[in-house]
Amino acid sequence: MRRLLVPAAALGLMTVVGCGGSDEPPSWFAQREELPSCGADEEYTEGYPDQEARTCFREAFEADRPAELTRLQYGDEGESGRAHFRVLGDGRYEIVEQQFDGPYEGSESLGWVRYECDRFVFVDDPGAELVGAPVTDIGGACEQVEYVPG
Secondary structure, eight states, X not given: OOOOSSOOOOSSSOOOOSSSSOSSOOHHHHTOOOOOEEEEEEXXXXXXXXXXXXXXXXXXXXXXXXXXXXXXXXXXXXXXXXXXXXXXEXXXXXXXXXXXXXXXXXXXXXXXXXXEXXXXXXXXXXXXXXXXXXXXXXXXXXXXXXXXXX
């Protein structure tokens, strides 16, 4: 299984695009509880980085208030992923993500993955493009609990 080094995202339920990938998300993704959205933070789009969306999500995380932030990013080898970072409340956190073998638009789906997290880690390196963004599995905070090949 190929894993993304950096997670990704966007708003709302996503539609799978690409050839050969699953055209239906797994039930744990498609039927997930709707949470208040902080927005989308997508590389290579106007308004990136979206500091307002990142701040909204971090504040919800710190208050343990349900919220979701969608991120679309690209890895070092051209792969991409759309990840939904989710604060569920009661100290519960998850990431649900669809991974692709190339750029999001027109790429083949590698599959769907779900992580359960003890916490989220946020990038706090001043001046970094990702400053304020949550990241997957830094320091072992997240564990993959489900995977469905694309």
